[in-house]
Amino acid sequence: MGLRDVLLGWPVYRQLTGADPLGRGAAAQSARSAALTPRTEAADRVARSVCPYCAVGCGQRVFVSGNQVTQIEGDPDSPISRGRLCPKGSASKSLVTSPLRQTTVRYRRPYGTEWEDLDLDTALDMIADRILAARAETWEDVDAEGRPLNRTLGISSLGGATLDNEENYLIKKLFTAMGALQIENQARI
Amino acid sequence: MVDAQGRPGGPATPAAPPPGDPAAGAGWVDAPPRMGFFTDTSVCIGCKACEVACKEWNGVPTSGLDLLGMSYDNTGALTANSWRHVAFVEQPRPAGHRGGSEPTEAPASGATEFLGMPAAGPPGRTGTAEGRSDFRWLMMSDVCKHCTQAGCLDVCPTGALFRTEFGTVVVQEDICNGCGYCVSACPYGVIDRRVDDGRVWKCTLCYDRIGAGLTPACAQACPTESIQYGPLDELRERAAARVATLHERGTPEARLYGHDPHDGVGGDGAFFLLLDEPEVYGLPPDPQVTTRDLPKMWQRAGVAALAMAAGAVVAFLGGRR
C-alpha cells in the first residue's frame, strides 16, 4: 500500500474531503468492514443435505472450506422447508463441529473404572470375535418340535432413527444372516 | 438535518438527506435502499431459530446456562452474546383490547403485565382455571433497532460505530476500544459490552451477508416469516397492510412499533408488529434518542466552562493583586 493509499484510507482524510464530514458513515468504514464478504462465498463446495433432527426433512446447504464445515443453512430450493430451519436445524454446524464429539474409539474393560484407548481395527476384530462367541453359545437350531429356529437370542441391537436407509438395510441384512433377530430401533419407542 | 425532532444536525451537514435515509446523511453516495427488519410477532412461534441462526453465522458465544424462569425465555435480554432475543409473555387475558388509537394507559404493575420475572409471581391469578380461557402466550423476537437517529453512533468517539450504506448501524470490531459510551446511549438497552474482551457487540443486520445480496441469518431461518428482511419502505407498506388485515380479522390490538419516522429516534430500521403495549414485551413505550439534548447540553456546558474560565481569570487577576 503506497503512501497515497494510506492517506486516502485514513478516516480523517476521508471525513474532511468526502460527503461524510461528521465521520459517521462512509468515512468511518474500516478497511475490514469494506472488505467483508460472507464466508459462504469463499466455500470450496456446497453439499446439498437434509436436516438430521426431526422428520420434516428440511433441506440444508452445507458450506465447506478445505475439510471444514463453515456454515449450514436452509436450502431455499426445498419445497418442504423453503430455506427455513428451526433452532435445532440452525445449530447443525455446531452439532457436527462440536468440541464434545468423540473422535477416537474408547474402551472400558470388564470391571474397569476408567476408559482406555483402543485401535479401531482392533475394536472391530474384538467385536467380531464376541459376536461369534455369543452366537456359538446361544445358538438355537430347532424348537422342541424340531421346527427350524436358526437364531441366537444372545445378541440385541437398538438403533436410532437418524440412520440412513442404506445403513438400515445392511444392518438388517447382516444381523438376519447371523441369526440375530432381537434387532430394534426407535420406531418401537 | 432533522432538527424537528431535536436531533443535532448541525450546519456542517453538506446536504439534507430525505428523512429516513440515514445512509445518504452519512456520506454514502448512491446508497442502496435502506434495509431493515419487520418482525411480525403475530406469527412468531417462539422457536428461537433466529437466536441460533444468528449465533451460528456470527460466531456469537454462549450467553449462559441459567434457567431464568421467565416463561421459556432463558436468554433474558439482548446482550453482547445474544443479538436476537425471543421474549415470552404469559398473559391471563389480552391486555391490548384497548385498541391502537386509544390513549395509552400507564403500564400496570403486577400480575396483569406479567413479564415472567420471578418476582412478579405467576401470571393470571384469576382464582379459577375457567378464568384462564382467554390466556395468551405472546412471543417476540427482539433485535437492535438500527435507529434513524442512533445515540450509540452519536457518542462513539472512535468511529467504531458507523452507519452503513444500507442505513444500518454496525459496530466495527477492529475499531472498538471498549470505552462503553454507547452502552448508556442506547434508548433500548441493546448495545452491550462482552465481559471477556471488553468490546461492544450487537446485531449487524448481517452486514457481510446483505452486502452480497443474502438475507440476514435470522430472517432466512425464521420458519413462519415472523422476521422479514427487505427495503424498509417496502416493509413499512407490508406492515401497514398486515395490521389492517389483523384488524379486519378481529385482532384490534395489533399495532406497529418503531415504524414511525417521527418518533423519538426518527423511526427504527428494525420495527415490530405487536399485539399489546410495548412495555408488555419489555420495550420502552416512547424511546428518545439519548443525544437529543446534546447541543443544548454542549451550549450549557460551554457557558459553564466560559463562566468557570472567567472566574479563574478573575481569581488569577485577583490573586495577582
Add this chain to the structure above:
Amino acid sequence: MAEAHPVGFQWVMEARKRGAKVFHVDPRFTRTSASADVYLPIRAGTDIALLGGVINYILTNELDFREYVLAYTNAATIVSEDFVDAEDAEGLFSGFDPATGSYVQDSWQYAGHERDSGSGHTATARETAAGLRHESHGAPIAGQVERDETLQHPRCVYQILKRHFARYTPEMVQRVCGLPPEKFLELARAWTQNSGRERTGCLIYSVGWTQHSVGVQYIRTGAIIQLLLGNVGRPGGGVLALRGHASIQGSTDIPTLFNLLPGYLPMPHHAQHPTFDDWVNAIRHPGQKGFWGNARAYAASLLKAYWGEAATPDNDFCYGYLPRLTGDHGTYQQVLDMIDGKIRGYFLLGQNPAVGSAHGRAQRLGMANLEWLVVRDLFMIESATFWQRGPEVATGEIVPQECRTEVFFLPAASHVEKEGTFTQTQRLLQWREKAVDPPGDARSELWFFYHLGRRLREKLAGSPLPRDRALLDLAWDYPTHGPHDEPDAEAVLREINGYDIATGRPLAGFAEARDDGTTAVGCWIYAGVYADGVNQAARRRPGGEQDWVAAEWGWAWPANRRMLYNRASADPQGRPWSDRKRYVWWDESAGRWTGHDVPDFEVTKAPSYRPPPGASGPAALAGDDPFVMQADGKGWLYAPSGVLDGPLPTHYEPAESPVRNPLYGQQGNPTRKTYRHPVNSVNPSPPQEHSQVFPYVFTVSRLTEHHTAGGMSRTVAPLAELQPEMFVEVSPELATLAGLNHLGWAHLVSARAVIEAKVLVTDRLVPLRVDGRVIHQLWLPYHFGFEGLVTGDSANDLFGITLDPNVLIQESKIGTCDVRPGRRPTGAALGELVDDYRRRAGVTPGAVPPAVTPGVPIGPPGSGGDGEGNG
C-alpha cells in the same frame, strides 16, 4: 407441531393466512396452542373419548359425507351376528380370551366370513407386534361381502358405529376429558363444516399418540372421523403423522425391527411359517383382493437380494436361513432379559435408551449385566457411561468394579460426513451429499456393518456348520471407495430398488418384481427409487419451478406417489369432487387416470370396471375401490381384523390413572402388554385401592430447543443454553396445593423412581374438573440426562413398562405420580423413599393389575382358538 416441528408448521400458518381455523388439543398450552384459533386442554389419555364424541356428533346429526362414505368405506358392510359390542359388555368385545389377554376375532368378521383366514386367535399376533405390518396395507379379509346400501341394517357397520359411540355425548366428553361442552361443540362444528365436495379438513397428530396402551386405537379413531367426513385421499385432508426423527419412517420401511423384514414383510414365525409357501401365503392370502396378491414376488426377490446366487427356486430362495420368531422379542422384553442375564451383547446405534426409553433404571441395570456393549454415537451419551456416572452408581446399585459389561465406544459419522437417504415423515426419500470426511475414528454405520460382515465372513471361511451358511452365502459384495474403503451407498440403494439379475437393469417399479428368481429387490416398496439407473431421491428441482405437489423433489414410496389412496380425490365416476379440490381424476377421452400426482390406482382401470366373479389380487378391485391395499378396497370404519384390541376404538383409561373409567366397567385396555418382572411395577388405578398415593397425572414431551434423549442437543452449546435445566411445569393451583415455588425444586415419585426438577409455575397448565373431581396434571420434558453441557434427571425414569398390544410401543405419555417440594434424597435414602411409596400404595414389584377389571363379565372366547391362529 410448532413445538416439535416448527418448519413444518409454516404450512399451518399459511393455511391460517388463507382462512383455515386451527384447533389444538393438548394437556398443556404449548407454542402450538399459542398460534391456534382454539386451544382445548384435555386430560391426558382421553383422546378416544374426545374423538369418539366427534364421531357421535357426526352420526347423530347425519353430517357424514354420505356419497363418499357409501362408495369408499365399509359403512354398508354387514357384520357377523356373533359380534357383541363393548357397549353391551362393560367394555369387552366378544371373543376375549383371559388366558392369553387377547381376542379371538371370529365374531368380529363380516357376516358369512366368520372362519376366514385372518380371523381366529390373536395371541401370537400380539406377541409379535403384528399390527406394524399394516403400515403399508390392511389386514386380510375375503373378497365378497354382504352390503346394505341404505345403511339401515342393524348389523351394518354404520349402525354398529352409531350405537358404539352413542354414549360419547358432549356431556360424556366433559366427564371424561374435562372439556367444556361449548369448546367441544366448537371443534365438532368446525370439523364437520369442512367436509363434502368443496371442503376438507386435516388431522395432524404427533407420535406421542402411539405412546399409549391404546395408541393404535387413538389413530384409528381419527381415521374414522376422516373417513366419515371424506377427508382421506383428498387434498387438504388426511391423517398426518408428525414423526420425530430424520428417518424414522425409513427405519420402519427398511426395518431394524424384530418382527419385520424390508417392505413390511413379516419375520417368519417358527410355528406359523415353517415353509416358504406358508410364509408367502400368510402374506398374500390367496384369493384376496388388492396388491398384496403379488407378495410371492416381493418375498422371493428380497431373498435373492440377501443370498444372491445361493438363493434358487429349488431351495425356496434360502428361506430356511431366516431366523424364526417364537414370541415377543421386542426391546422391552430384551431389557428384562438382560437384567436376567440372558443376553450377551448389545449394539446401540445412535440410540440412548438410558434416557430415551421408558423405565430408565431398568435400561441401565440391563446394560450393566451384559458381557459386552457396543455404542456407536457422535457423543459420549448416558448409555455409554451408565457404569461410571449413572444414577445407580450414586445409589450403589451399580458398582463399577463389580460391573462386568465390556463397553466399546465407537465414534460415528455425522449426517454431513456420509451420503445416503433419509425417509421423512411423508414417505419422501431425500439423498444427502457428503460434505466432509468424518473426523478421526468416526465412521458411518454403512462402513461399520459392511466391514464387520466382511470380517465375520473371513473368520468363518470354511466353516462346516450349517448355522454359518447364511453368513457365508450372503450377497455381501459392495464397491468401496476412499482411504477408509467406505461402501458405496448408491450401490446399496440400487439393491434396495431392485434389479433384473440377468441384465443388472434397475427395476422401474415393484410391478417388475418376479417370483422366479430373476429379480433381486431389497425393499419392494422402494422399487423405483433407482429407476432408469438414476438416483431419484437426489432430484432437487427447485420448489419454485414446480407445481405445489413438487413431484421432482426427492422420491416418495410407493411409485413417487405423494398422496396415498388419491383415487378417492375423485368421485365414484372418476370426476373431481369439485374444481377446488381436484387432484387425480379419470380422463375419459384418454382412457386413463391423470392429475397432479401419480394416481394410486391402476392407471387404465375405468371407474366403471367391475371384477369378474372369482377374481383375486388387483384384478378383483373395482373401478371405484380406492383403498387398493385394503383387502376389500374400502376404507375401514370398522376393522374386522388386524387391530388386536377391538374392531372399534373404545375409551379405556391409561394403565395408570387416578380416574375410574366413566364409560365402562373395564378400566384399562384388556389386551395391553404387561411384564411380570421384579424391576417393573404399576401404580394402582381405580378400582384398585391406594391410587391416591400417586394422585397426579404427569405427561412428557419435547421442547423446540431439544431433541429426544438430548444426545444431539444437550451437547450443542447454542441449543443447550436455550433450555439449560430440567424442569416441571405445574399450575398455580397445584403449586399452592403441593407447596411448590416458582424456580424452586420439586421431586416426583412413582413406583419406579424419584426424580427432581426445577419448578415452573404457569397458567399454561390448568386443573381439570373430571367427573366431579379436580385432576392436576404436570408436564416434563424428557430430554435430560446426566451427560452433556446441561444435565438433569430423566423424566422417562418415572415410567413403568406397559405396551400397546398392536405394536408393542410403551405407554410413556402418561403416568401417575406424587410431587413434593425440595430436592430428592440421594444415596440409599432414594431407594427407601420409593420403597415407602410402594408400601403405602400396596405395590408388589413384579405384580401387575388384572387385565380384566374385576366384576366385568367375560363371554366365551368363541371358536377357532388354537392359540396359533393367523394374526
